[in-house]
Amino acid sequence: MSLHRVSAATALAVALLAAPTAAAAPFDLALPIPPVLEGAEITIPVQEADVQVLPGAKTRMWTFAGSFPGPTIRRPAGSQTKVTFVNELPGDKGALSIHNHGEHVASADDGQPDDELIAPGSARTYTYDLRENGGPERPAFQWYHDHRLDVTGRNVWNGLAGMFIVTDPQGAASLPLPEGEYDVPLMFADRSFDAQNQLTYPDPVPFGDAGQSYPGTNAPPDDLILGTRLLVNGVQQPHFSVAARRYRLRLLNASNGRVMTFSLEGGRTMDQIATESGLLPAPVERAELRLGPAERAEVIVDFSSLAVGSSLMLRAGGSDVMQFRIDRTAPDATSVPDTLLPAPNLGTSVRTRSFNLNLVEDAARGRTAWAINSRTFDHLRTDAAPKLGTTETWTFKGSTRAHVVHIHGTDFRVLSREGAPPPPWEAGLKESILVEAGETVVVQLRFTDHLGAFVFHCHVLEHEDNGMMARYVVSTDGDGGSVEVEPTGDGGGDGGGEAPTSPPSPPPTVPEPVRASDLALSWEGAPRTLRRGRRARMRLRVRSTGTAPLPAFKASVRLSGGLLAKGRRRVRLSFPSLLPGSSHAARIEVKAPRRLRRSSIVATAGAHRSAVTYSLRRNVLRRSAVRARAARAGGLGRALLCRL
Ligand code: C2O
Ligand code: CU
Numbered sequence: 001m002s003l004h005r006v007s008a009a010t011a012l013a014v015a016l017l018a019a020p021t022a023a024a025a026p027f028d029l030a031l032p033i034p035p036v037l038e039g040a041e042i043t044i045p046v047q048e049a050d051v052q053v054l055p056g057a058k059t060r061m062w063t064f065a066g067s068f069p070g071p072t073i074r075r076p077a078g079s080q081t082k083v084t085f086v087n088e089l090p091g092d093k094g095a096l097s098i099h100n101h102g103e104h105v106a107s108a109d110d111g112q113p114d115d116e117l118i119a120p121g122s123a124r125t126y127t128y129d130l131r132e133n134g135g136p137e138r139p140a141f142q143w144y145h146d147h148r149l150d151v152t153g154r155n156v157w158n159g160l161a162g163m164f165i166v167t168d169p170q171g172a173a174s175l176p177l178p179e180g181e182y183d184v185p186l187m188f189a190d191r192s193f194d195a196q197n198q199l200t201y202p203d204p205v206p207f208g209d210a211g212q213s214y215p216g217t218n219a220p221p222d223d224l225i226l227g228t229r230l231l232v233n234g235v236q237q238p239h240f241s242v243a244a245r246r247y248r249l250r251l252l253n254a255s256n257g258r259v260m261t262f263s264l265e266g267g268r269t270m271d272q273i274a275t276e277s278g279l280l281p282a283p284v285e286r287a288e289l290r291l292g293p294a295e296r297a298e299v300i301v302d303f304s305s306l307a308v309g310s311s312l313m314l315r316a317g318g319s320d321v322m323q324f325r326i327d328r329t330a331p332d333a334t335s336v337p338d339t340l341l342p343a344p345n346l347g348t349s350v351r352t353r354s355f356n357l358n359l360v361e362d363a364a365r366g367r368t369a370w371a372i373n374s375r376t377f378d379h380l381r382t383d384a385a386p387k388l389g390t391t392e393t394w395t396f397k398g399s400t401r402a403h404v405v406h407i408h409g410t411d412f413r414v415l416s417r418e419g420a421p422p423p424p425w426e427a428g429l430k431e432s433i434l435v436e437a438g439e440t441v442v443v444q445l446r447f448t449d450h451l452g453a454f455v456f457h458c459h460v461l462e463h464e465d466n467g468m469m470a471r472y473v474v475s476t477d478g479d480g481g482s483v484e485v486e487p488t489g490d491g492g493g494d495g496g497g498e499a500p501t502s503p504p505s506p507p508p509t510v511p512e513p514v515r516a517s518d519l520a521l522s523w524e525g526a527p528r529t530l531r532r533g534r535r536a537r538m539r540l541r542v543r544s545t546g547t548a549p550l551p552a553f554k555a556s557v558r559l560s561g562g563l564l565a566k567g568r569r570r571v572r573l574s575f576p577s578l579l580p581g582s583s584h585a586a587r588i589e590v591k592a593p594r595r596l597r598r599s600s601i602v603a604t605a606g607a608h609r610s611a612v613t614y615s616l617r618r619n620v621l622r623r624s625a626v627r628a629r630a631a632r633a634g635g636l637g638r639a640l641l642c643r644l
Pocket of ligand 1: 099101145147294406408455457459
């Protein structure tokens with residue numbers, strides 16, 4: 001890597017000599033702090049923007065609201081937050097899917113790789129309850145980024161990443177930690193640029209007939225894409241002016257594939273207080289802190305022993321990445337308490353599963369691909385079906401390369417690393433973990449609140465896009481049965497792949513019948529008018545209203561008056577299993593005929609019906625009613641008007 005190595009003194013001297021406009025010297029640029037959004041309802045346009053990343057020409061990036069990193073969302077644990085992303089990127093960039101990394105959320109709001117997408121020109125609202133297991137979730141330093149199948153690496157590299165901080169509603173009242181301007185989120189990411197300061201990332205290579213692609217780099221295992229420059233909050237080698245007191249620094253490694261080891265100049269230590277999943281049981285003094293892609297650590301750095309006018313360098317992999325300039329004093333009532341937040345007891349595991357991070361010869365790609373238990377990602381296949389409310393133990397066996405296991409939807413507790421208890425900085429909960437080459441890591445995880453599909457994958461983004469992702473589906477029954485055991489390793493370090501074994505075929509998913517009394521149907525977003533030959537989108541929402549979870553099912557939709565969906569007058573919409581009180585909306589695109597006449601769209605599930613009707617007025621179909629009839633178990637219908 002070609003990072004400049006400059007001592008603090010040289011850097012300061014250079015900075016002082018340079019004219020304010022000549023932004024070529026290292027540490028000239030001030031650390032940008034991304035704009036902070038704190039509302040319960042947030043709208044973020046996803047758009048191209050020219051961003052000052054390097055001195056000189058700006059860089060055209062794909063951004064959240066025009067900045068890189070995107071705005072930092074800060075919300076208290078327990079406060080529902082709705083974030084609407086509007087895909088304003090040029091249409092050829094394709095659909096997006098935004099994942100709030102670290103959030104415990106309903107399947108539909110999780111940023112599915114190939115489902116619930118945000119098509120170009122459209123928007124999607126994700127609901128984050130920031131709750132878990134009946135209460136506010138643990139405050140944590142999360143981040144959000146695109147998660148689109150096959151092109152996550154490209155999309156994140158081009159800028160689609162922002163930070164999301166779930167705060168403690170009690171703030172310093174619960175622990176005397178630095179707050180406000182002394183609580184600083186830092187996104188580290190490596191990137192490469194051409195001579196015009198533009199980002200370089202290879203075009204994805206299409207394969208197969210389902211529109212898939214893989215990153216156009218070397219075949220796995222040599223598919224890492226490492227940037228030549230290290231950015232902090234989107235700027236190379238910034239400086240940050242600090243007061244001589246304690247700071248809480250939130251470190252995020254948002255690189256596609258670079259593992260970073262952070263340290264402070266002169267062997268100074270930092271107190272690590274948190275992981276990805278919030279506070280550790282107790283602080284841990286660290287001289288070096290190693291983070292794989294997507295891993296986070298929060299540290300307390302105490303600048304109080306440094307003189308005003310001095311500076312301190314933060315290093316990553318031995319290179320200076322950021323300079324702290326101590327330029328003032330400030331009062332400080334904070335401290336690093338001896339105990340922080342105990343890790344919860346996740347109970348006893350009801351079953352174990354084993355996952356090998358390995359390499360396969362992939363016929364579809366015509367080259368090697370990364371795999372989990374010898375299977376590359378398939379968004380329709382279920383690789384594990386844990387039972388809601390239970391705890392499991394999962395073992396991950398590494399390959400000849402480092403991987404980062406990230407499990408969506410839940411935090412995990414590290415039981416062992418290489419057969420030994422985890423180091424103290426992994427003694428809390430985590431949701432992303434670096435599995436170094438050849439290592440075995442065992443974690444324990446519990447599945448609460450949300451039924452449905454979630455993914456787990458390697459967070460080296462090119463590994464993920466090259467197949468290293470799997471899907472688990474939380475259900476009310478679970479998959480019981482046996483443990484999958486597969487041969488380990490990826491066949492040596494020289495890229496010779498292990499031949500794919502033929503894995504047992506996944507359990508088929510069977511639609512289950514719907515009980516009559518426990519759901520409510522409603523149409524949402526049905527447009528006021530429909531014009532001849534035009535298409536319109538709407539959503540059928542199903543809410544589970546009973547006391548038991550609703551199994552997965554399909555609702556049928558009948559269209560009359562010449563309306564068609566997928567060219568047909570009758571379609572079925574799939575719904576995942578739903579917990580009591582939760583809901584899911586399925587989209588449907590309706591096309592109006594050339595000769596308009598009175599029309600209706602009627603959804604039926606069990607004994608429930610919901611209908612939108614349109615009547616013809618002045619050559620346009622106008623919405624005349626939206627009705628739902630909820631049948632009780634006894635069969636008594638009840639008409640109610642739904643709000644749109
Ligand atoms: Cu940070 Cu599945 O992602
Ligand atoms: Cu990997």
